[in-house]
Amino acid sequence: xxxxxxxxxxxxxxxxxxxxxxxxxxxxxxxxxxxxxxxxxxxxxxxxxxxxxxxxxxxxxxxxxxxxxxxxxxxxxxxxxxxxxxxxxxxxxxxxxxxxxxxxxxxxx
Amino acid sequence: xxxxxxxxxxxxxxxxxxxxxxxxxxxxxxxxxxxxxxxxxxxxxxxxxxxxxxxxxxxxxxxxxxxxxxxxxxxxxxxxxxxxxxxxxxxxxxxxxxxxxxxxxxxxx
Numbered sequence: 001x002x003x004x005x006x007x008x009x010x011x012x013x014x015x016x017x018x019x020x021x022x023x024x025x026x027x028x029x030x031x032x033x034x035x036x037x038x039x040x041x042x043x044x045x046x047x048x049x050x051x052x053x054x055x056x057x058x059x060x061x062x063x064x065x066x067x068x069x070x071x072x073x074x075x076x077x078x079x080x081x082x083x084x085x086x087x088x089x090x091x092x093x094x095x096x097x098x099x100x101x102x103x104x105x106x107x108x109x
Numbered sequence: 110x111x112x113x114x115x116x117x118x119x120x121x122x123x124x125x126x127x128x129x130x131x132x133x134x135x136x137x138x139x140x141x142x143x144x145x146x147x148x149x150x151x152x153x154x155x156x157x158x159x160x161x162x163x164x165x166x167x168x169x170x171x172x173x174x175x176x177x178x179x180x181x182x183x184x185x186x187x188x189x190x191x192x193x194x195x196x197x198x199x200x201x202x203x204x205x206x207x208x209x210x211x212x213x214x215x216x217x218x
Contacts, residue, residue, distance in 0.1 A: 008160075025127055074137065074207040075201065099182070099190040101182040103180040105177060
């Protein structure tokens with residue numbers, strides 16, 4: 001079993017949440033050891049809210065939980081990729097994904 | 110133009126790099142303002158290495174640069190999703206993606 005490196009992120013690993021079916025990247029959030037272990041134990045996503053400084057069960061209030069389909073750990077063990085089957089939009093704005101604001105490149109007109 | 114929130118991550122935003130064609134998530138890295146601006150200006154990915162504490166042009170030594178196809182910013186402007194056309198594997202191990210270590214769930218045998 002791979003030991004995660006919580007130290008590098010001051011107690012937090014980074015979690016990328018991707019839709020298992022559409023492959024759309026839905027959100028990025030952070031996990032302390034407790035939220036990581038709850039994710040593994042329950043099969044739904046749990047995070048650590050950096051702004052509210054509290055454990056956060058995704059969808060607990062909105063109903064938009066995320067069922068974990070599989071998880072892979074990156075090469076230096078400080079980031080995880082969580083493939084999910086989402087019950088609804090990931091974003092609090094109602095968008096399917098939190099990534100919805102386009103950024104222009106200098107090479108684009 | 111969306112102003113990014115570098116403050117929340119102590120001067121860094123989180124960048125998820127996804128293959129524009131296959132939709133595979135390739136890596137997660139971090140950007141300070143300089144690497145963000147270099148990415149926009151050059152159309153290739155630049156990061157800030159947290160371990161080496163230096164600006165890092167992805168692929169400068171390996172040749173495995175990443176051509177930026179498009180970028181979206183997340184709802185609270187502290188994370189970006191960079192879709193790329195990669196010249197080679199993203200991972201220093203030679204894997205296409207840095208995410209190659211599977212994690213078992215408690216519900217899996």
